[in-house]
Amino acid sequence: MPFDWSSIPGSPPILWQGMIVTIQITLVGALVGILLGMVLAVLRLSRSRILSWLAAAYVTVFRSIPLVMVLFWFHLILIPLAAGLLFPGRRLELGLLTALTAFSLFEASYYAEIIRAGIMSVTKGQFSAGLALGMNRGQVMRLVVLPQALRRMIPLLLTQAIILFQDSTLVYVINLDDFFRKAYNIGNTVGTLNEMILFAGAVYLVICTLASGCVRQLHRKLIVSPVK
Amino acid sequence: MISIRNISKWFGEFQALNKCSTEVGKGEVVVVCGPSGSGKSTLIKCVNGLESFQEGEIWVDGISVANRKTDLPRLRARVGMVFQHFELFPHLTVVDNITLAQCRVLGRSKKQAVDKAVQLLEMVGLVEHQPKFPAQLSGGQQQRVAIARALAMDPIAMLFDEPTSALDPEMINEVLDVMVKLAQSGMTMLVVTHEMGFASRVAHRVIFMDRGEIVEDRPKQTFFEHPETDRARQFLSKILTH
Numbered sequence: 001m002p003f004d005w006s007s008i009p010g011s012p013p014i015l016w017q018g019m020i021v022t023i024q025i026t027l028v029g030a031l032v033g034i035l036l037g038m039v040l041a042v043l044r045l046s047r048s049r050i051l052s053w054l055a056a057a058y059v060t061v062f063r064s065i066p067l068v069m070v071l072f073w074f075h076l077i078l079i080p081l082a083a084g085l086l087f088p089g090r091r092l093e094l095g096l097l098t099a100l101t102a103f104s105l106f107e108a109s110y111y112a113e114i115i116r117a118g119i120m121s122v123t124k125g126q127f128s129a130g131l132a133l134g135m136n137r138g139q140v141m142r143l144v145v146l147p148q149a150l151r152r153m154i155p156l157l158l159t160q161a162i163i164l165f166q167d168s169t170l171v172y173v174i175n176l177d178d179f180f181r182k183a184y185n186i187g188n189t190v191g192t193l194n195e196m197i198l199f200a201g202a203v204y205l206v207i208c209t210l211a212s213g214c215v216r217q218l219h220r221k222l223i224v225s226p227v228k
Numbered sequence: 229m230i231s232i233r234n235i236s237k238w239f240g241e242f243q244a245l246n247k248c249s250t251e252v253g254k255g256e257v258v259v260v261c262g263p264s265g266s267g268k269s270t271l272i273k274c275v276n277g278l279e280s281f282q283e284g285e286i287w288v289d290g291i292s293v294a295n296r297k298t299d300l301p302r303l304r305a306r307v308g309m310v311f312q313h314f315e316l317f318p319h320l321t322v323v324d325n326i327t328l329a330q331c332r333v334l335g336r337s338k339k340q341a342v343d344k345a346v347q348l349l350e351m352v353g354l355v356e357h358q359p360k361f362p363a364q365l366s367g368g369q370q371q372r373v374a375i376a377r378a379l380a381m382d383p384i385a386m387l388f389d390e391p392t393s394a395l396d397p398e399m400i401n402e403v404l405d406v407m408v409k410l411a412q413s414g415m416t417m418l419v420v421t422h423e424m425g426f427a428s429r430v431a432h433r434v435i436f437m438d439r440g441e442i443v444e445d446r447p448k449q450t451f452f453e454h455p456e457t458d459r460a461r462q463f464l465s466k467i468l469t470h
Binding site: 125126128129130131132133134135136139143144147148151 | 273276278301302304305306307308309311313315316317318319328329332333334377378381
């Protein structure tokens, strides 16, 4: 099958618009996901049965539902419903908001488990030492345990962000033009679909390989650095 | 200063402490010894509420540890503790280890806290190590920093939980020297240790524990020279013959 690569040279400006959407989803999803995941992890380990159960339920629900369906539900039900309540009678462009919300909440459940493992890897003695100095449990968590847990988990947190970067292509199903869908649209219009999909795949491959390499380097550095 | 009255503690079925009672007066140095698993560490962790207990009472400077209304963080801030495995915070430098609780718990300014840290690091002979991280120090140095960290809170008493057990032999003395200095300065100290040299030098009393019970609690002289019980005699002969 002969390939026709002629549609690629003229497409970067359009593809770049899509890439901005992809980057937005990745950054917001990772940042909000980590913050919310941190809260969930701490709640899950809290002494309150109710809070711990609620956090566990959140994590289990989101980790048990395929991401595509989460996106659909936010797209079809939750976000339109919320928008209807907050801004009745107005037509809003909700695609990006839907994606950002769905990814943030979904990723939080994965980040929560990573951070929980990190917290549990910090020894009980560290917790005791913090308490013995007169800090309350919240202070010990914030000032002693979480900084160590997060530092240890940086490679995993970043790896999860790389997965999120790839998964962001699923916004395809809610008609949001991210990098992949822009490429798809160009290919579809010009009639070079195979070429454009191959090209888009190559771009994801290069970015993810480079990013993974950086994480590996960082991981090595963290292992030799004086953080036990 | 510290009053332990009829403490009993169970871990499930296992009774870790059985009706333990003792007193530590102001300025007194009391050494707790005994075979491993005898409940020594558990007992001193009860004093600042790091371990709970089911029966009995502990009073520290007139405050009941077991009372639910007691502000435990506040009480702990006034009682220093040194751990077997140092437990310095690995993500903080030496000086930050010593200033963290001063600023966050006592509300001291950064400058006050650093001044205090420097003064204590001078006392333990580590002032030039301020900017280092714990992992860059030897075990003995880490333990001396841990002592400085506890002293920075201006405690009314100090608890030591086997402070030299995790150290290589050549580092034990540098830590004991600091502890001796502290004892001679009049600090109230409750020390779990097997270092009988330390006990005979500075302790006022020695408590011998076995299987969760306080078997002997006597002035050091009489304890070393005439142990009352066979269990204490056996224990002493085991650790002193080497």
